[in-house]
Amino acid sequence: MATYTLNINGKEMQVEVDPSTPMLWVLREHLQLVGTKYGCGIAQCGACTIHLNGVAVRSCQLPVSAVGSQEVTSIEGLSENGDHPVQKAWLEVDVPQCGYCQAGQIMSAAALLKNNPNPGDAEIEGAMSGNICRCGTYVRIKKAIKLASQSSAS
Secondary structure (H helix, E strand, C coil): CEEEEEEECCEEEEEEECCCCEHHHHHHHHCCCCCCCCCCCCCCCCCCEEEECCEEEEHHHCEHHHCCCCEEECHHHCCCCCCCHHHHHHHHHCCCCCCCCHHHHHHHHHHHHHHCCCCCHHHHHHHHCCCCCCCCCHHHHHHHHHHHHHHHHC
8 A cells, every 4th residue: 555645626536545556446446437437448448537637637547657747637636617619519419328438428528628729520539539438429429529619609
């Protein structure tokens, strides 16, 4: 066991865990930030997506020992009131069906728009290709990302 001081959602938080513990479990089990979901455990589905210094990463394969002082943002830290342009667009377009993958989808979309405020279809598809939606809401996801890009620009 080791003690880590992490920058999570703009706050310093301490955890005592094994160095190999994935950030997914640090967030969910040790810090009770349960918005980030477990999907596959092998970084292939995207349900566990968080931001590490603003970059979308899969938390199920990211050991806590690799984080250091980098900024970690979970879905809970994306916005205080659920008013991030991507979150608002998700609701306006009515993207979720079961909702399980949505935190990861939103985190990937937010990272895309941060780096590319006006992505085209190919860029959206490329950025979102690692996020699986079992309900198949891909058309609405793309529509919401385009809407969020327009909202961000205004």
